[in-house]
Amino acid sequence: MKKKIISILATASVLALGAAAALWAAVPPPPVNQNLFIYDTSFTSFTVVNCLECHAPGVTDPTQIVPALEARHHALLVSVTPQPSCINASGVLPSTLATGCHILVPNPAGGFTIQDPTNCLNCHTSSPHHTTTFAAARDCKHCHGAAIDNPLDGHYIPSYPMNTAFGGVTPGPVGRTVANPAAPGTTIIVQGCAACHQAAPAATPKAIFGNQDTHHGTGIGQGAPGSIGECQWCHGTGANSFTIRACEACHGVNSLHSIQFDSPAAANLGSIVPGNESLGYGHIGNNWDCQGCHFSWTGTSTGLTTATVPAISGQNSKVFTAGKAATLIITGNSFVNVGDDGSTTYNPVVTLTSSGITTTLTPFSKTVSEIQVALPSTLPIGVYEVRVDKNGTVSNLAKLVVAPELAITSAVLSSQTLTIVGKGFGSAPSADFKSRLNVSVNGVQAKVISWSDTKIVATSANAGAGKTVTVNTLYGPAASNIFAAAKKVR
Numbered sequence: 507m508k509k510k511i512i513s514i515l516a517t518a519s520v521l522a523l524g525a526a527a528a529l530w531a532a533v534p535p536p537p538v539n540q541n542l543f544i545y546d547t548s549f550t551s552f553t554v555v556n557c558l559e560c561h562a563p564g565v566t567d568p569t570q571i572v573p574a575l576e577a578r579h580h581a582l583l584v585s586v587t588p589q590p591s592c593i594n595a596s597g598v599l600p601s602t603l604a605t606g607c608h609i610l611v612p613n614p615a616g617g618f619t620i621q622d623p624t625n626c627l628n629c630h631t632s633s634p635h636h637t638t639t640f641a642a643a644r645d646c647k648h649c650h651g652a653a654i655d656n657p658l659d660g661h662y663i664p665s666y667p668m669n670t671a672f673g674g675v676t677p678g679p680v681g682r683t684v685a686n687p688a689a690p691g692t693t694i695i696v697q698g699c700a701a702c703h704q705a706a707p708a709a710t711p712k713a714i715f716g717n718q719d720t721h722h723g724t725g726i727g728q729g730a731p732g733s734i735g736e737c738q739w740c741h742g743t744g745a746n747s748f749t750i751r752a753c754e755a756c757h758g759v760n761s762l763h764s765i766q767f768d769s770p771a772a773a774n775l776g777s778i779v780p781g782n783e784s785l786g787y788g789h790i791g792n793n794w795d796c797q798g799c800h801f802s803w804t805g806t807s808t809g810l811t812t813a814t815v816p817a818i819s820g821q822n823s824k825v826f827t828a829g830k831a832a833t834l835i836i837t838g839n840s841f842v843n844v845g846d847d848g849s850t851t852y853n854p855v856v857t858l859t860s861s862g863i864t865t866t867l868t869p870f871s872k873t874v875s876e877i878q879v880a881l882p883s884t885l886p887i888g889v890y891e892v893r894v895d896k897n898g899t900v901s902n903l904a905k906l907v908v909a910p911e912l913a914i915t916s917a918v919l920s921s922q923t924l925t926i927v928g929k930g931f932g933s934a935p936s937a938d939f940k941s942r943l944n945v946s947v948n949g950v951q952a953k954v955i956s957w958s959d960t961k962i963v964a965t966s967a968n969a970g971a972g973k974t975v976t977v978n979t980l981y982g983p984a985a986s987n988i989f990a991a992a993k994k995v996r
């Protein structure tokens with residue numbers, strides 16, 4: 507295989523070169539770093555471990571998967587009317603809200619067990635992301651943020667003639683293959699996306715895919731069951747077929763000119779300053795970056811870059827307790843930047859959206875890679891879309907759940923009858939869920955007599971003063987010491 511290395515030429519002299527190792531974190535590219543947004547791979551290569559990386563960051567212990575995702579799933583119970591069935595009695599797979607969720611698997615020894623809820627792929631059998639109503643409506647920004655433009659939003663696409671030849675301003679979807687002046691006998695790709703964005707099968711922690719595979723891997727346009735879209739969404743029609751004009755439906759000039767990671771450039775570490783970053787960390791950090799798409803373009807136009815696109819990669823927690831103020835810490839990059847006028851600073855706000863209502867919060871602390879914002883105690887229970895917004899340039903999508911406060915205020919034992927008072931227990935779970943939603947004393951299940959959101963009465967031969975009672979609710983467990991009832995005084 508030919509080794510393709512980007513080299514960018516300034517008229518006659520070679521500015522930056524070097525045999526880029528086919529490893530992640532290669533600077534200069536190719537391949538590009540994987541600091542921003544989605545790792546360049548394909549859905550077919552995702553495993554449960556990868557689902558967890560985004561949906562339950564930090565969870566590697568299999569016993570922690572259910573606690574990490576149950577709030578998110580069980581919040582769906584109140585999202586549709588009529589309430590979905592906990593049991594998928596239809597026998598139809600994959601289970602959905604319409605069929606009911608959990609499959610009861612007959613146990614050879616008699617009775618039933620619940621199908622392993624930690625294997626996401628039991629129920630989510632194909633890319634759930636690109637069959638959503640948002641994807642079907644080509645609202646790709648809903649999740650991907652301003653890293654791209656939406657095809658139907660009327661953004662600027664040049665109407666001047668394309669010029670992908672030497673000296674032209676127009677990059678190609680791939681680029682031009684030219685002789686590599688630094689290594690005679692080899693070739694390089696210039697003036698196109700593949701000048702930098704190339705596959706790197708040996709990259710760590712996982713293989714980096716080429717642009718054709720990352721895009722086709724979404725299933726969009728492929729007519730597979732449940733798939734959406736068509737080839738033209740990306741490849742255009744007529745004169746625009748297979749040209750950059752088709753790609754510009756999503757990769758418009760403005761979004762391309764707003765993608766940048768904070769490079770290690772010492773002069774401005776902690777902020778992004780277009781044109782003054784080290785080369786190879788994005789699209790607008792360095793003259794070298796401009797030339798990757800424009801090849802011989804040597805201009806330093808102003809007025810191209812305002813707010814760079816903020817990229818969320820993590821958060822301190824995905825579940826918060828209703829009625830309690832808390833701090834949400836968002837990690838990522840490009841949260842603050844200076845415009846290309848060299849003076850305007852672009853600062854972030856955090857937006858939380860649920861049921862169509864958006865709350866805008868101003869962070870009390872912000873750096874290029876971390877935002878800290880106070881979550882008010884008044885946030886209603888629900889699932890929220892979380893975005894970082896810099897003057898309307900929005901990040902990719904993250905989520906958080908505000909779950910009911912869960913607490914045991916007293917657990918009193920009176921002749922083997924345990925009365926537990928508190929809040930957030932939810933409504934009485936059906937008998938099928940006894941193995942997960944229950945009351946236990948030092949790990950041994952008690953017999954539930956009555957169950958309401960604030961009070962549970964149970965009997966247990968095992969109960970005793972000083973032992974621990976645990977209530978396993980839809981939103982997680984709550985535990986307390988057991989006290990003996992005070993002796994009645996006449």
Ligand code: HEC
Pocket residue numbers: 544545546547548549633634635636638640641642644645646647648649650720721723724726
């Ligand atoms: C519900 C959120 C969501 C929506 C809406 C969405 N995507 Fe994605 N997209 C993802 C996620 C998550 C991934 C990575 C996992 C996967 O491939 O399913 C991804 C991956 C991709 C990739 C591969 C990126 C890479 O670096 O590997 C492309 C290309 C892509 N999406 C295109 C689109 C297009 C085009 C649309 C609109 C028609 C769209 N997406 C809408 C969430 C979304």
Ligand code: HEC
Pocket residue numbers: 544545552553554556557558559560561626627630634635638649903904905
């Ligand atoms: C690169 C990060 C990423 C990976 C990997 C990923 N997801 Fe997602 N997923 C998202 C984002 C972002 C959304 C949209 C916000 C949300 O709903 O959390 C989403 C949404 C979803 C949704 C909701 C779709 C809808 O109908 O709204 C499901 C279901 C889902 N993901 C399942 C999975 C499963 C299963 C896997 C593993 C096979 C997986 N995801 C891997 C980021 C990811």
Ligand code: HEC
Pocket residue numbers: 557558561571575578579582601602603607608609622623624625626627628629630889
């Ligand atoms: C028992 C079946 C089942 C299993 C197992 C399962 N899910 Fe789901 N999940 C669902 C259903 C059903 C929905 C609702 C989808 C819909 O709206 O059609 C859902 C929704 C989601 C959502 C979106 C929730 C929202 O707010 O809309 C995410 C994210 C998600 N699942 C991730 C995961 C991940 C990650 C795993 C593995 C750890 C997993 N799921 C395992 C059935 C399952």
Ligand code: HEC
Pocket residue numbers: 535538539540541542543544546653654677678679698699700701702703753757762765767786787788789794795796797798799
């Ligand atoms: C000069 C090298 C170079 C060229 C040429 C280039 N890019 Fe990039 N691009 C980068 C770097 C570096 C990043 C940041 C990657 C990271 O750290 O995640 C990036 C990030 C992106 C992102 C953000 C999503 C992601 O996966 O990080 C998109 C979208 C993107 N490029 C699209 C394009 C398109 C479309 C073209 C062709 C018109 C192109 N790029 C050409 C260097 C380049």
Ligand code: HEC
Pocket residue numbers: 679680717718721722724726727728735736737738739740741748
């Ligand atoms: C989500 C966007 C997207 C969709 C949808 C899509 N493609 Fe692609 N396709 C790409 C990208 C990106 C490339 C790599 C750049 C290139 O080669 O032009 C590519 C490359 C190709 C190539 C290689 C072109 C060349 O010049 O070597 C062919 C052929 C192709 N696609 C056909 C299809 C067909 C047929 C469909 C529909 C079944 C389709 N594509 C759907 C994004 C897409």
Ligand code: HEC
Pocket residue numbers: 542543544545546547646650653654657678679680699703716717720721739740741749750752753754755756757902
């Ligand atoms: C319908 C929207 C859409 C079209 C059209 C489209 N892309 Fe993309 N492209 C995306 C999305 C979404 C991403 C993923 C951004 C992210 O990482 O969140 C992406 C990412 C990229 C990246 C960055 C590397 C990566 O895989 O993340 C390159 C390079 C790229 N596209 C090239 C192309 C080329 C070349 C074409 C035209 C053949 C094209 N795209 C057409 C939506 C589109």
Ligand code: HEC
Pocket residue numbers: 664667668669675676677750758759762763781788789790791792793795796797798799800805806807810
């Ligand atoms: C990721 C690819 C990419 C990078 C990197 C990039 N541009 Fe562009 N730029 C484009 C595309 C695509 C166009 C539209 C060209 C076309 O469609 O013919 C464009 C157009 C332009 C134009 C023409 C004006 C316009 O709005 O149509 C100027 C000037 C320009 N770029 C300057 C720069 C400068 C300066 C840099 C570096 C700071 C830069 N570009 C980096 C992709 C890029």
